Amino acid sequence: MFMTKPMEIEDRSMEIIAPHLEGLALSDDEKKICSRIIHASGDVSYAPIVKIHPEAIATIKAALNRGANIFTDVEMVRRGISIRTFTKFGGEIFCKVSDVDVREFAKREGITRSMAAMRIFGKRLNGEIVAIGNAPTALFEVLRLAREENIKPAAIIGVPVGFVGAAQSKAELIAQKEIPYITVEGTKGGSSIAVAAVNAILYMMDNSRGLNEK
Amino acid sequence: MFMTKPMEIEDRSMEIIAPHLEGLALSDDEKKICSRIIHASGDVSYAPIVKIHPEAIATIKAALNRGANIFTDVEMVRRGISIRTFTKFGGEIFCKVSDVDVREFAKREGITRSMAAMRIFGKRLNGEIVAIGNAPTALFEVLRLAREENIKPAAIIGVPVGFVGAAQSKAELIAQKEIPYITVEGTKGGSSIAVAAVNAILYMMDNSRGLNEK
Numbered sequence: 001m002f003m004t005k006p007m008e009i010e011d012r013s014m015e016i017i018a019p020h021l022e023g024l025a026l027s028d029d030e031k032k033i034c035s036r037i038i039h040a041s042g043d044v045s046y047a048p049i050v051k052i053h054p055e056a057i058a059t060i061k062a063a064l065n066r067g068a069n070i071f072t073d074v075e076m077v078r079r080g081i082s083i084r085t086f087t088k089f090g091g092e093i094f095c096k097v098s099d100v101d102v103r104e105f106a107k108r109e110g111i112t113r114s115m116a117a118m119r120i121f122g123k124r125l126n127g128e129i130v131a132i133g134n135a136p137t138a139l140f141e142v143l144r145l146a147r148e149e150n151i152k153p154a155a156i157i158g159v160p161v162g163f164v165g166a167a168q169s170k171a172e173l174i175a176q177k178e179i180p181y182i183t184v185e186g187t188k189g190g191s192s193i194a195v196a197a198v199n200a201i202l203y204m205m206d207n208s209r210g211l212n213e214k
Numbered sequence: 215m216f217m218t219k220p221m222e223i224e225d226r227s228m229e230i231i232a233p234h235l236e237g238l239a240l241s242d243d244e245k246k247i248c249s250r251i252i253h254a255s256g257d258v259s260y261a262p263i264v265k266i267h268p269e270a271i272a273t274i275k276a277a278l279n280r281g282a283n284i285f286t287d288v289e290m291v292r293r294g295i296s297i298r299t300f301t302k303f304g305g306e307i308f309c310k311v312s313d314v315d316v317r318e319f320a321k322r323e324g325i326t327r328s329m330a331a332m333r334i335f336g337k338r339l340n341g342e343i344v345a346i347g348n349a350p351t352a353l354f355e356v357l358r359l360a361r362e363e364n365i366k367p368a369a370i371i372g373v374p375v376g377f378v379g380a381a382q383s384k385a386e387l388i389a390q391k392e393i394p395y396i397t398v399e400g401t402k403g404g405s406s407i408a409v410a411a412v413n414a415i416l417y418m419m420d421n422s423r424g425l426n427e428k
Contacts, residue, residue, distance in 0.1 A: 002379045004325040009378045016377040042375040042401035079293040111218040161256040163230040164223045165216045187256035190406040
């Protein structure tokens with residue numbers, strides 16, 4: 001037999017994950033983010049590589065509470081964020097990676113579509129939340145916008161994945177000091193990880209603990 | 215500096231991944247699936263745990279070629295499949311996890327929404343492709359439908375994730391002998407992994423190698 005009740009599954013999963021976070025210097029809220037990332041990946045080796053800026057969670061909560069929007073690099077991240085919870089706060093989720101203008105701009109410039117999308121968002125990112133789950137180039141571009149064009153998102157959830165630029169883009173995210181971030185060191189990451197981090201914070205803020213488990 | 219050209223990024227990534235597949239007894243097509251899973255997770259430790267039924271790739275290609283539909287457990291899987299490539303073959307992608315009737319059925323029965331969705335799909339799964347990236351309960355249900363109700367999908371891409379039932383559901387998938395599968399042993403998996411497997415096959419079939427990299 002197997003468990004079929006959503007809340008029992010989630011509770012049991014979190015119980016199994018908890019010992020893997022022992023010994024790490026994490027607040028309760030930081031533990032919730034790490035737990036959900038491990039829950040979403042089935043991979044306890046995320047525990048020591050999740051890196052959360054000390055002001056990130058409070059900043060993201062405050063931004064959501066004032067109705068901040070979320071800008072994502074790919075549609076999977078947009079689609080994975082718990083929309084039932086997110087919409088309670090009044091924001092919208094934007095993703096331009098599939099837009100025709102972005103496709104044409106990317107082709108013309110010889111850059112990825114998600115990088116082109118971030119450049120086209122431009123000033124709209126000021127004060128908002130950026131969530132990048134796929135493309136290192138998108139994260140590099142958001143960091144360049146901050147550095148060169150003074151465009152400052154409230155916070156960046158930046159967990160691009162892979163072997164070409166991902167680790168470097170996340171190291172640059174950690175190295176900059178102005179924008180609070182949630183990230184993962186090294187090559188690992190992905191849309192599911194970005195979604196897990198966003199949803200962990202949404203569920204912290206949503207006392208009507210609902211049917212999170214699908 | 216960092217790479218910005220989509221095809222260069224993908225080619226370089228695959229070059230870095232290739233040595234990690236050496237020594238594994240994989241066909242060229244199986245290597246493409248493993249590579250894309252590693253590419254999507256940033257995690258080379260997927261190499262030895264990806265399990266592909268010997269007939270899975272040929273069966274999935276044949277099903278796609280006759281316009282088979284894909285049934286997913288969660289919206290992230292639906293959204294991640296390369297729709298530009300998939301639609302060339304004439305099929306549709308279905309996901310019911312957010313439907314009102316599924317939500318009500320799940321609540322009434324005390325089961326997960328994705329499990330309820332698979333039960334409601336029922337006979338519609340016959341001869342189609344199932345792609346499960348999140349919920350062990352959805353995979354258990356598809357296997358039960360096959361065993362008890364003679365409902366036989368053409369193939370199952372089953373990579374549910376986590377610590378409660380995921381490893382067991384995937385072991386059952388490997389143990390059954392009737393339906394070709396692509397899976398991953400153990401706790402790891404997720405929507406990005408399911409999407410990577412589906413897209414790897416779509417890209418094999420699509421000679422107009424396009425801008426896959428986002």
